[in-house]
Amino acid sequence: MTQEFSFQRISTSQMQTVELKKKYILQKILGYGQYGTVYKGVNQRTQETVAIKELRHSYKDQGINVQALREIEILKSIQCQQIVSFKDLACGENRTFIIMEYMEEDLLTALKRDTFSEQQAKMIMLQVLQGLAYLHNKGIIHRDIKPNNILNKNLEIKICDLGMAQNLKKLKPQTPRIQNHSYRAPEVFLGQKYCSKVDVWSAGVLFIQLLFKSNPFQGSSEHSCFQQILKYCGTPQEENWNGVTSLINYSTLIKEDPQPRILQTLLEKKMSPLLINLIDSMLTLDPSQRITAQDALQHPYFCGMNIERYFILINPYYTDALIKQMLAEKKAKLNNKLKQMSLTILMETKSLQFRKSSKKAKIAFDYSLILFSLNSVYQIIISFPQVFHNLQQQKQNLSTTSRNQIQRLYVIDLNHKIDIKEYNLEQSIVLAFLENLSTLNCQYCIFHQ
Numbered sequence: 001m002t003q004e005f006s007f008q009r010i011s012t013s014q015m016q017t018v019e020l021k022k023k024y025i026l027q028k029i030l031g032y033g034q035y036g037t038v039y040k041g042v043n044q045r046t047q048e049t050v051a052i053k054e055l056r057h058s059y060k061d062q063g064i065n066v067q068a069l070r071e072i073e074i075l076k077s078i079q080c081q082q083i084v085s086f087k088d089l090a091c092g093e094n095r096t097f098i099i100m101e102y103m104e105e106d107l108l109t110a111l112k113r114d115t116f117s118e119q120q121a122k123m124i125m126l127q128v129l130q131g132l133a134y135l136h137n138k139g140i141i142h143r144d145i146k147p148n149n150i151l152n153k154n155l156e157i158k159i160c161d162l163g164m165a166q167n168l169k170k171l172k173p174q175t176p177r178i179q180n181h182s183y184r185a186p187e188v189f190l191g192q193k194y195c196s197k198v199d200v201w202s203a204g205v206l207f208i209q210l211l212f213k214s215n216p217f218q219g220s221s222e223h224s225c226f227q228q229i230l231k232y233c234g235t236p237q238e239e240n241w242n243g244v245t246s247l248i249n250y251s252t253l254i255k256e257d258p259q260p261r262i263l264q265t266l267l268e269k270k271m272s273p274l275l276i277n278l279i280d281s282m283l284t285l286d287p288s289q290r291i292t293a294q295d296a297l298q299h300p301y302f303c304g305m306n307i308e309r310y311f312i313l314i315n316p317y318y319t320d321a322l323i324k325q326m327l328a329e330k331k332a333k334l335n336n337k338l339k340q341m342s343l344t345i346l347m348e349t350k351s352l353q354f355r356k357s358s359k360k361a362k363i364a365f366d367y368s369l370i371l372f373s374l375n376s377v378y379q380i381i382i383s384f385p386q387v388f389h390n391l392q393q394q395k396q397n398l399s400t401t402s403r404n405q406i407q408r409l410y411v412i413d414l415n416h417k418i419d420i421k422e423y424n425l426e427q428s429i430v431l432a433f434l435e436n437l438s439t440l441n442c443q444y445c446i447f448h449q
């Protein structure tokens with residue numbers, strides 16, 4: 001076991017399995033992974049639905065397994081709207097439980113059932129790339145991007161399973177045993193030192209899979225998956241990838257005559273030139289020429305989707321008529337700009353029950369869908385508890401009074417100004433809150449109370 005990951009370090013203040021059983025009720029199995037089972041559970045006190053990932057300790061690790069430690073450490077250090085959030089941890093003698101935010105299903109399940117339109121695939125990929133850009137910016141590579149590790153709730157997307165992730169800042173030796181074969185980047189097959197671009201490759205494969213419902217690089221073995229890459233992306237040669245022929249596995253894996261790149265022809269059947277260009281850039285063989293997640297987000301294909309995002313907070317105590325009126329006004333004002341921005345709906349839902357049952361919440365949600373269909377924007381619903389959770393993670397140590405103050409934040413008008421004086425808010429609180437919003441990629445907030 002490595003120094004960064006010591007059992008003592010994470011176990012001292014964590015609840016034990018007995019307490020976990022008191023705190024959460026396990027409801028059903030959500031999925032099985034290589035290292036354990038993921039359950040749906042409910043926090044008995046708050047009634048919040050959570051996902052509980054159980055990780056068995058292996059004999060070899062003599063305690064908590066390295067993969068679990070890696071996942072916990074990374075999950076705890078990140079706050080990103082597009083990555084599943086960490087909530088709690090419990091350690092037992094032979095297993096560890098990670099409690100996370102719950103999402104309805106993974107993309108593999110959704111892919112088996114649904115066909116995604118290009119607009120839907122676009123929204124999914126925008127969020128996947130946002131999550132990846134966040135991780136890469138922090139020096140973290142996910143190393144296992146595939147549909148089972150992308151969670152979905154009404155096209156709100158979150159990346160999960162950071163068990164394979166690596167923090168490049170820790171300068172540890174790299175293993176080539178990463179990524180599912182069908183999503184594995186060519187440099188990993190060929191034995192080159194890799195970087196965050198391996199995730200961009202996997203994301204490119206996922207993009208094709210969302211559009212065509214199948215993965216062109218699927219194969220029954222590692223070897224056949226690599227052959228599929230050669231078939232569609234062409235043979236890597238010195239002309240298109242400087243130094244490739246000296247890579248350790250080159251001569252073992254590449255024996256046939258060079259094949260041309262036919263990826264574009266395959267895509268042309270179904271896609272616009274901008275989309276083809278983006279996927280082509282994500283699936284460029286040479287990682288040094290492959291697009292980064294950050295640059296992919298700036299690609300003209302996503303133009304207009306990623307410029308501004310609005311949060312609208314709907315207070316559950318509003319009357320239906322008032323909500324309708326407000327939303328109608330907002331719609332009128334936003335209409336012109338709609339083509340250029342994406343809209344995020346932030347609903348204050350004090351409990352999940354409220355979200356499910358309230359007519360008001362439903363109207364607001366329907367409204368977001370109207371905007372959604374007008375502009376093909378994506379919307380995300382975040383509850384106040386989530387915002388507070390993020391704030392706490394940022395170690396702002398907010399007192400109850402401060403939290404209440406935030407809860408009383410008003411937005412004065414559509415000029416996106418928060419009038420601190422009028423509502424007697426401490427500037428530090430507002431700044432803390434705005435900082436929190438920036439971690440959610442939000443520039444403005446529109447609150448009503």
Ligand SMILES: Nc1ncnc2c1ncn2[C@@H]1O[C@H](COP(=O)(O)OP(=O)(O)OP(=O)(O)O)[C@@H](O)[C@H]1O
Nearest residue numbers: 030031032033034035038051101102103106148161
């Ligand atoms: N937060 C969550 N909400 C809902 N379902 C989840 C959540 N996290 C995981 N799942 C489900 O459980 C499955 C397995 O989870 P995860 O990939 O984290 O486990 P793993 O043991 O690391 O798997 P792998 O074999 O890919 O390494 C996922 O594919 C998904 O279906």
